[in-house]
Amino acid sequence: MHKILAKIKIFIYRLSFNSTLLKVIKFLSKPLVAPAFYQRDVAHQKLQHKKPLYVIVSVDTESGFVTSNEERLWQVNNPDLFQGFYYGIHNWVNLLEKHGVRGNFMLSTQCFSAKGKEKTLVEKKLKSLLESNHEIGYHLHPKSDHSLEKILGKKLKYTSSKFYTATEIDDMLKAARYLLQDKLGKQTNKEILSFRWGNYGLYQHAFRVLEKNGFIIDSSACPGKSGHKSDDKIFDWSRYRSHLPKPLNGTRVLEVPVTTFDFFNHTLVANPLYHPWLDIVFDKYLLLNEHLNAPFFFVLLSHSSEATYKNGGSTKIISVMDAFLNRVRRMENVSVITFQEAYKIFYKNE
């Protein structure tokens, strides 16, 4: 099943912007795409765009790249393809600067495992990222993070938090904090307040541990979605139905979930990979937002590794985001913000 879905994803991704097939798909799928908490009575009203809608561009910053066949190589299986850290960051920063908006780089500490020439390239890129105005968060991928393993002195065999005790998670986060401070500086470490578990693999017993280790925002939830039931990447947000931000159970950590939408019977993540539906989904959420009393954050998820080919050339993800930002940036009442700005907006509204 996973293989078929992956093939469909690549097929959709490869469709060229101007092809007739893409136009037909867009037209036919319009009624089938719905916000995951769609309300039928809202659907037919006219757009007014009065209430502010906030867009958050989150980039999981990790190893990997896109091959010439448009196949995506991920950190989970290829922790040592560091292109995602230097070329990937480079292509995203270029795009965001072009539009004058701030992104959120959810950084995996695997970046500190690079050696030799690659180490220099990664360090240079991280330095320029720190000098820019973008926000940095932490992205935990235990299994593919050799830097964490080195500090902890043991092999981390699983991706999802489900397989680790709260104490083990605490140790991992302490190691991560140590690395961030050691490599990026005390001040930067203090400013890293947002978190995302790799592959959405956050479970309840880890909530308090996040808080204990200085994270005040989490964005691991993807409402309505679950997956990898029989491997180490298991995640399950199928019963989590809140698309609006709210504190994680028993903590003050604000959950700002990744935006999801329904397509047939599938829950998909708001991701430039699904470019035929991105504008449709966005417009539907824009309309729905008008009827919500609380602030809504349209959280897009992508990866640094998806933004680059092996040689650094920028991929279709970047051109999709270019078009998307071009469009939403001009919309009245739409602003592109960071997780920490979202946190402030949420608590001001409380």
Ligand SMILES: [Zn+2]
């Ligand atoms: Zn990841």
